[in-house]
Amino acid sequence: MKWLFSELIRRNVISTMIAYAGLTWLLLQVVAVVSSVMPVHSMVAPGVLLLLVCAFPVTAYISWHFDISFKGISRTPSLDKDDNPTLKKFGLWNWLGLLSIVVVSGFVGIQYFSVIKSEQVAAQQRLAAIKKADSIAVLPFIDQSPSKNQRYLALGLSEEITSLLGRSNNFKVSASRSSQILTEKGLAPIEIGRRLAVATVLTGTVKVTGERLKIRVELLDTENGHTLWTETFSRELKDIFAIESEIGRSVVNLLQDKYTETGDLTSFSATSSTDAYVMYLKGREEYRKQTTESLKAARKFFEQAVALDPEYAQGYVGLADTLVLLAEGDTRFGVLKTDIAAALAQQNIDKALVRQPDMAEAFAVKGYIAFMQDDFDNAITDYNKAIELNPSLAIAYMWKNLALEALQRFDESLTALRKARELDPLFQTNSYNLGVVLAGRGRFEEAKNIFTQLQTDFPKSTFPHEGLADIYFSTGDFVGAIREGQKAVKLSPDNQDLAFRMIGPLLQLGLTEVVREKASEPSWVGAYEYYFENILIFEKNYDTLFERMNFKVAANPDDYWVAFEAGWYNAMFGDKKKALRLLTEKLSLIEEIEMFGMPYCSPAIEIAWAQKELGADENYVRNLTTCKALMEEQLKASIIYSELYYLAARIFALEGKSVEALEALSEAINKGWREWWTQYDPLLESLRGMDEYQIQIKIIDDDLARQRQEAKRLFLR
Template identity: 65%
Template sequence: MKKFLSELRRRKVVKTLVAYVGLSWLLLQVVGVITSMIEVSPLVGPGTLLLLACGLPVAVYLSWHFDISLEGVERTPSLDEEDNPTLKPLGWLRWTGLVSVFLVSCLIGYQYFDSIRAEQQATREGLNTVKLADSIAVLPFTDQSPEKDQSYLALGLSEEITSLLGRSDGFKVSASRSSQILTEKGLTPIDIGRRLNVKTVLTGSVRATGNRLKIRVELLDTETGHTLWTESFLRELKDIFDVESEIGRAVVNLLQDRYIEAGSFESFSSTNSTDAYVMYLKGREQYRKQTTESMKEARKLFEQAVALDPEYAKGYVGLADTLVMLAEHETGFGILQTDIAAALGQQNIDKALVRQPMMAEAYAVKGYISFILNDFDSALNEFNKAIELNPSLSAAYMWKFLALNSLQRFDESLLALQKSQELDPLFQTGSYNLGVALTRSGRLEEAEGVFKQLKQDHPDSTFSHQGLADIYFSQGNIVGALSETQKAVRLSPENQHFVYKLIAQMLQLGLSENINKSKDNPAWKEAIDYYYPNLLILDKDFDALFKHMDFLLAANPEDYWISFEAAWYHAMFGDKEKSYLLLTEKKNLIDDADTFFMPHCSPAIEIAWAEQALGNLEVAHKLIMKCEELMNLQRNSSISYFELDYLAARIYALNGQRPQAIQALSKAINDGWREWWTKHDPLLLSLSEEPKFKELLQFIDDDLEKQKLEALALFDE
């Protein structure tokens, strides 16, 4: 080593290297100045650096064999040649070595240069793509705090950025809920983006140490997987709202190729109290769990948030939202009386809107308050205002669907629901409602696809089985419906709705023995008691049936539905004169909405039959005309129920139009109508001698018997 170092000094290699490095540094400075002054290729700087770096081995090799100075270039003699005045030229071996060093340096340099060129090209392509990107999903941020106890902050931050970005026009922002579900399933950010059908995803992490936050964000292109933008923020907790706005502004500027000035993209979640913000985020964490217990806890946390900062608009919205969700309304958790929940919610929404009159979430909750109070037109106005302020607010579209549905504006309701599903495709209730709406529209293949995807996304959910059961039932496949309902019961054995549904399907196939086997099951007792009259009918024990109904009538003299049920049994198997009186005497106990309940238009159509039999033809005609009007209204929309065809058959039969009645009945059966009591329906009595009518009834009996055998095999498994 000592000899080698001595030889380096003698050959002046170090001197040459110092000079080479110095000249290289000077050249790089010149290149840096020039590229900053004029527009040149971004590869000039990296290319120059690589050229100089790759030239270094060549310079070392040359300096070993030659003395390079201002006087010229002379070959450096070896130790054996120092006393020889005449130096021989370098041999072919040394020139080969020089060529080899040169070629290897060029090859390595080219590989690095090509890598840099490809990376810069990918970046340029990414930037060109991102300028056209019109959709994004903000994934739940990762909690990187030492104790891993800041998940509420990490999730809350991504949720707030989602809300902030949703206010940008022409920009689809996927809902936080779906992003969170897919993240919990372990999918990569790129796969999540593709599943949500967005062009970009924003990921990030949060590390909280005391009041200090370190937030890192990264914007990814879901098509190429390239990173489009990354940034880190080190701030105080009190500055988090500025960070939210800065991130949102940067993303919109980058993705939409426009410039939003600082301060013009304000976060509506801002508060002067960091403690209030923490309480709000913890409240949101509880709200997302969607259980009765968590909603109660969320209410307390939101109340603490507004107590800490009485000017905190987002806190009032969270509190109002939670209060109305606790209502006894069918869409709520059944804790507060609906009118009380609505009044408390409205008080808090009014406070929020005074402080932040442009907050979309506030108008959405305000609309929901109107909805649970059955003021559907006002609800629609508020939902439209919310959507105008935030076109990506999926909850507003979902609630708008409910209001439109209540107004029987089915085509519009389906569009609203599809938009909600587009923004929040993994929301279980949204997927289920979409499947139901498609089923109602007769788009059964699409509906089945929705429910199967729901089953894949949420294998432990009952929603997919409920939806598939409805599809199969609408096709006349009672066994298929029975199988899916059984699966729902296994997943949620205490859910009485599923038990009722299962028993109804079993009754349809005449499986009374199988029902009676479950009499001792506490979860089934209530439902079996409810269907007791139907079991008596299957057993043909009509004396017990009418004795039971007489008892219920005496015990509930002001309950029209008991009268209707008793009347219906008498109309089919008992005293028809009594059924006429039971149907008509107390019909004023129910309002029009209940009288003309669609798609059966029942009990109006049965009352019309009774009035017709009693000779009250004008009253009967008005009822029939109203049912026909409602039937045509639904038929002219996207509604496609076989019940509508059966209703048409009954209307035609009551009007004496027997050919049309049989045609409508045939269509209903062809589409899936399989009610066992069709042959006993007194409204179709005028068709009883028609051969085609008898043929249709025989088809129903044969198909139900066939399915009964299939169902028995199902229960034996």
């Protein structure tokens, strides 16, 4: 090694190669400059680099044998055994050595050139595919901070980027909630993207050290798993909003093959106070938990956020959103009175829209406030505005579905609900509601598939079993409904709502003994009391039944529904004259909007019967006509409740159209109508003497008897 090193110095090989390296660097700089000012083929730069690298061993070999200087090229003398310089001819073996080095270097260079060229072609092909990508999911970012205490920031960042990307037109952005659920299930990013049916996924990591923030993002192609783009941002924590906007613009520019200028896609979450943003993100973390306690905590965080920055529009939206969820209502948490929650939420939304008039989330919450106040038309207007500003805002579609359903615009409602589930397929409410709606339209297989998938995604949830139980109940399979109810009860034994679901099919089958056995269980107390009158009917204890109802009516003189219930029991099993009086004398106590509850069109249809019996023809015709119009409207909207056909049978029977009434009754039974009280229904009294009517009643009775025996076995195991 000592001899070799001394020879390298003597033959000027080292100095020559240093000069060669300097020349190489200079040439590469020239290529870079030229490439930046004029069109140059993409392979020029790597080609020049490979040529210079492959020429390196050739140059080294030549410099060993020749002295290369500004004076020219001369043969380098060799040293004999006495270290005397001697010049030797560059002979055959020297030429063969040079040729070998040239061949090997050239072969290696060609191979690498081919690989680089292939990778560039593949990259260009991927880029072409990227330009056609129209969907993305932003996965929850991973907290890599030393203390692992920045999860709220990591999740909040992915949520904000999702919202930012959602504002880009013709671009589907999957909801953060679904991405988070699938991530928590341990699925890989590519699997998540395929499950959400998006072409790309954006992943990222967040590291906070003091006031320094380091974010690394990676965009993946879900079809082949290739990395399409990656970038690292290292800034001050206060620059997080600029990073969000930069990431959003980069993704949109790349995937939609367009140029979005700085300022065109800015984050609405921006605030001049970093502390306010931290409070907001902590509020979002509590909001995601969706419990009474967490929403109360979220409210406090959002209030702190807007206190720290009174101009913080996003903070006002978060506060308003939390307030509406804390209101009373079946799907809310019941902490605040509805009118108070709506007023407080509206105040905060007004503040948000003054500061950010184009914030989609603000219009969505504004629409929900209107929905809470039964202002459905204005609610839909606000939802449409939210969707216009952010076409990927899943919650706006879900809430819009509720308003459309209330206005009985059923086809539009289904379209909105489908879109909500497409954007947020792992949101249980979306899937559950879609399954319920599809079942209501008679698309039972589609509904079953949704509930089955829901069960796979959430094996500990009662929702899938509740949905399947409803399908079985709607199709007259009360045993199936009981089975699913039992599965749900095992998952949530203390859930009182499940007791209500169980008691319904049990009473349809007349299994009052089972219900009475369950009455001692705490979760069944409310349901048992609610259905106690039905139990008395099945046990034919009419004296106790009417004694209880008389007391209820006297104790609630201003409650029409108590009078209606008492009137209806009298109509079937008691005093008909009393029934007519109870059904009609306190109509002023009921709102018009409550008169025509579909699919039964109740209590209007029962009131119409009473009015006809009393000779109040004008009122009878008005109520009957309205019920008929609503029924036809729902049937045209492809709603296939068995109850609708039973409603048709009642309407035709009241109109004296016996043939049509019997056909409608038969169709209702074919679609699962199995109500035990059908044979007692006073609205079908005109059909009772007909053989066809008795045949239909026997079909119901026989099937109920069969199911009753099967259901008993379920409770004897």
